[in-house]
């Protein structure tokens with residue numbers, strides 16, 4: 386839009402095309418230009434655009450009961466969606482708290498763990514251990530729990546500086562002579578060391594993404610990592626929060642991303658795909674023992690926002706999750722996801738600037754390097770991440786480039802999170818467009 390606009394844009398000096406229409410796998414701007422949506426924005430549009438079932442559910446809900454504050458009433462969509470999510474969690478009795486976005490869901494998780502420990506008579510357990518290269522949200526609490534340096538730096542010392550450990554990131558940290566399983570255990574043991582160093586009685590929770598999304602570019606953990614993390618948390622009485630804002634809701638081929646890893650977190654957060662972008666919605670699922678603590682001690686849980694459990698947001702979420710189930714879309718996530726990995730490898734694995742192609746389900750990424758042998762990243766001055774975004778938009782492709790996977794701002798990757806309705810023909814289209822993008826950015 387023009388610089389006459391009154392909008393305070395995200396990029397204050399940037400101009401953006403106006404999105405006028407969206408349909409299935411595509412978004413169209415004000416000039417009629419078509420964009421293939423291969424990242425659902427930031428892993429949001431899991432059903433693609435304009436899915437008739439979700440649109441209908443939303444219209445019906447708004448006509449029937451548009452809003453009733455959840456301090457006064459419950460509503461049918463939130464009841465049904467909570468039941469559905471709880472039924473998908475491996476342990477019965479989980480309870481679900483609905484908010485409007487990922488940051489709110491994680492902020493809710495932080496408040497849950499602090500108030501849980503107060504209720505248990507251990508108010509000294511306050512610190513949240515997270516991992517470097519992590520992003521858990523943009524509120525002061527969730528940014529404090531995030532390791533992403535560029536995002537933290539601009540906030541100066543306003544943020545709380547909680548302890549962090551390295552992520553489980555085999556491409557950069559696994560040693561040559563180390564098996565995947567040995568690396569998984571070694572990476573997890575960093576948590577044990579950190580808890581001991583800080584004192585277990587000061588630690589409230591550990592938070593991590595089961596598959597790291599934007600901060601590293603789709604990095605699943607090494608086998609056994611999360612099982613060992615669970616053991617360590619149990620040994621020290623620390624709560625475990627799985628941030629599945631990006632990787633959950635079926636994105637990696639199981640409804641919850643932690644299902645692949647065979648562990649149960651105490652709290653799981655979901656957003657983005659949960660209402661597929663049709664409404665702002667997020668969820669914080671707490672295991673039975675967490676919820677019961679608030680009930681049995683009489684402490685209650687002090688929290689809330691005006692739009693907690695919003696009926697039309699939950700109606701959209703319910704329609705999205707039911708559609709994923711009824712259309713058996715996780716099967717498509719797995720099969721088209723596998724096709725996508727092979728297609729990306731066949732097209733680009735040999736390129737000198739491609740370090741790694743990885744992911745799970747319909748959640749994939751390419752990490753770029755200046756030198757494949759040493760894995761040295763491109764210099765910051767080359768602005769690879771920004772140029773990838775620009776070139777993608779130019780070629781009518783929506784994907785999600787990111788930086789900082791090596792250290793601070795160094796390292797670049799491109800993330801793909803296509804809608805679960807994607808077909809192999811869309812992946813072929815992606816490969817064609819990416820070739821043009823790489824020609825522009827890497828002078829292929």
Ligand SMILES: Cc1ncc(COP(=O)(O)O)c(C=O)c1O
Pocket residue numbers: 427486487488489491520521522523594598599628629630631656657
């Ligand atoms: C893993 C993760 N957690 C939390 C958030 C914050 O979510 P939101 O932007 O909806 O506040 C994001 C957003 O990208 C995310 O990727």
